[in-house]
Amino acid sequence: xxxxxxxxxxxxxxxxxxxxxxxxxxxxxxxxxxxxxxxxxxxxxxxxxxxxxxxxxxxxxxxxxxxxxxxxxxxxxxxxxxxxxxxxxxxxxxxxxxxxx
Amino acid sequence: xxxxxxxxxxxxxxxxxxxxxxxxxxxxxxxxxxxxxxxxxxxxxxxxxxxxxxxxxxxxxxxxxxxxxxxxxxxxxxxxxxxxxxxxxxxxxxxxxxxxxxxxxxxxxxxxxxxxxxxxxxxxxxxxxxxxxxxxxxxxxxxxxxxxxxxxxxxxxxxxxxxxxxxxxxxxxxxxxxxxxxxxxxxxxxxxxxxxxxxxxxxxxxxx
Numbered sequence: 001x002x003x004x005x006x007x008x009x010x011x012x013x014x015x016x017x018x019x020x021x022x023x024x025x026x027x028x029x030x031x032x033x034x035x036x037x038x039x040x041x042x043x044x045x046x047x048x049x050x051x052x053x054x055x056x057x058x059x060x061x062x063x064x065x066x067x068x069x070x071x072x073x074x075x076x077x078x079x080x081x082x083x084x085x086x087x088x089x090x091x092x093x094x095x096x097x098x099x100x101x
Numbered sequence: 102x103x104x105x106x107x108x109x110x111x112x113x114x115x116x117x118x119x120x121x122x123x124x125x126x127x128x129x130x131x132x133x134x135x136x137x138x139x140x141x142x143x144x145x146x147x148x149x150x151x152x153x154x155x156x157x158x159x160x161x162x163x164x165x166x167x168x169x170x171x172x173x174x175x176x177x178x179x180x181x182x183x184x185x186x187x188x189x190x191x192x193x194x195x196x197x198x199x200x201x202x203x204x205x206x207x208x209x210x211x212x213x214x215x216x217x218x219x220x221x222x223x224x225x226x227x228x229x230x231x232x233x234x235x236x237x238x239x240x241x242x243x244x245x246x247x248x249x250x251x252x253x254x255x256x257x258x259x260x261x262x263x264x265x266x267x268x269x270x271x272x273x274x275x276x277x278x279x280x281x282x283x284x285x286x287x288x289x290x291x292x293x294x295x296x297x298x299x300x301x302x303x304x305x306x307x308x309x
Contacts, residue, residue: 042211048247049211050255053293055213058292
């Protein structure tokens, strides 16, 4: 089930890029009805700071597990494809408390 | 006063200075030089207090504290890196309001981190003082970074002075916005509440 964070095993519930785009259009209030993975979130889709808050919160919810989108990943996001890649990264990274010490 | 303003399920007896991705921490001497550099960044200077002028380091320091109610350096969780500064100033205790300003490093613009830092400051201010509102003065070019916030209920545009500031070959409006206590409590029910709630951190591998 999406949002269930697996520990130790690869997740199988992560959206494909096409699913992510459909999710983006449905979940992000400021999204136009059609988007491309190459769209720049700011320049093409008009994302401002408030829109960024909406998007990060939505991605965190989609990943589940009350995970935080770290600043390092957030700064790698420019396009829709970037957002998807960082969503995937977030879904597969271990929690700090679960990192072997 | 209605309800807790801590951003958490249970009321706390002390205000948190930690947001989801950020910490607001006390300003120290070590922060002065990074903030001085930030104040002169071309993408920041015309929108911050010095409006493009280049004060000496001593003058910068002199102007860093007068009128301040509280101010915090914005850093990532677990790091002392200076990402920005949030300030509450010119408090009016009779009429129960204060002003606030946020400055963030340009590479963080339009990422929502300025809002996250401001909401952390607002939580602290509303927790510690019975203010009715926080007033922010901004320039049109900066306002474009968060203008959708009025529609989303984050703040209210109260006034606009047309063509007040010259920047980049044109004049920009000066804009006054208020963020009221009831707006804070209302937006805490949405994504903003998530901004101020703790979550689980992931381990990010270094970039290749």
